[in-house]
Amino acid sequence: EDQVTQSPEALRLQEGESSSLNCSYTVSGLRGLFWYRQDPGKGPEFLFTLYSAGEEKEKERLKATLTKKESFLHITAPKPEDSATYLCAVQANTGFQKLVFGTGTRLLVSP
Amino acid sequence: DSGVTQTPKHLITATGQRVTLRCSPRSGDLSVYWYQQSLDQGLQFLIQYYNGEERAKGNILERFSAQQFPDLHSELNLSSLELGDSALYFCASSVGYRSGANVLTFGAGSRLTVL
Numbered sequence A: 001e002d003q004v005t006q007s008p009e010a011l012r013l014q015e016g017e018s019s020s021l022n023c024s025y026t027v028s029g030l031r032g033l034f035w036y037r038q039d040p041g042k043g044p045e046f047l048f049t050l051y052s053a054g055e056e057k058e059k060e061r062l063k064a065t066l067t068k069k070e071s072f073l074h075i076t077a078p079k080p081e082d083s084a085t086y087l088c089a090v091q092a093n094t095g096f097q098k099l100v101f102g103t104g105t106r107l108l109v110s111p
Numbered sequence B: 001d002s003g004v005t006q007t008p009k010h011l012i013t014a015t016g017q018r019v020t021l022r023c024s025p026r027s028g029d030l031s032v033y034w035y036q037q038s039l040d041q042g043l044q045f046l047i048q049y050y051n052g053e054e055r056a057k058g059n060i061l062e063r064f065s066a067q068q069f070p071d072l073h074s075e076l077n078l079s080s081l082e083l084g085d086s087a088l089y090f091c092a093s094s095v096g097y098r099s100g101a102n103v104l105t106f107g108a109g110s111r112l113t114v115l
Helices: none
Strands: A003-007 A010-014 A019-026 A030-038 A045-050 A056-059 A062-066 A070-075 A084-092 A105-110 B005-007 B010-013 B019-024 B031-037 B043-050 B053-057 B064-068 B074-078 B087-094 B110-114
Touching: A003 A084, A010 A019, A019 A030, A019 A084, A030 A062, A030 A070, A045 A056, A045 A062, A070 A084, B005 B087, B010 B019, B019 B087, B019 B110, B031 B074, B043 B064, B043 B074, B074 B087
Parallel strands: A010 A105, B010 B110
Antiparallel strands: A003 A019, A019 A070, A030 A045, A030 A084, A056 A062, A062 A070, A084 A105, B005 B019, B019 B074, B031 B043, B031 B087, B043 B053, B064 B074, B087 B110
């Protein structure tokens, strides 16, 4: 069964204090690994898709990386507006393209 | 605005009742997915439709059912509601089948409260 585990559950940072979020996964053939951002009471918002080990993608202060077992979301010099829950999900080669999500990391960035 | 429209935004009802949640996918998307998000759980996959046909089923209760209509909008029907069904219900859509990973675009969700 495809599984995604995210850590830490919650992370509190000071503005400008860089850190990383972890996503460990097991999947029967990876089609893609996804990162989403979710604000309270809203739907998840797509950030990145990673397809193969060694791949990296960047968007503003966020950088996502992928290995064969893990993905990291690096946050450089975060700002309060980066506060949100960050969700990791995998899409398997088999099946019909559903996403299997982790429970997320709640990030709070204080000014 | 993601392009995926969900109605209603909020719904309060009583145990034992039945409700219908509606989703209009993004223009051009053929696949619709339903997810449930409870306070203490992550996003749980319920069911997927592609161009009117059911394609995948997750942890969907027998009291729940869904369908996708010819105009591609989808409805999730929840019946004999229990307190534990209170949750956020999200609809997502994607283009459907093609090589490579398909990005799912999520709606804003329908918040169901069962009293």
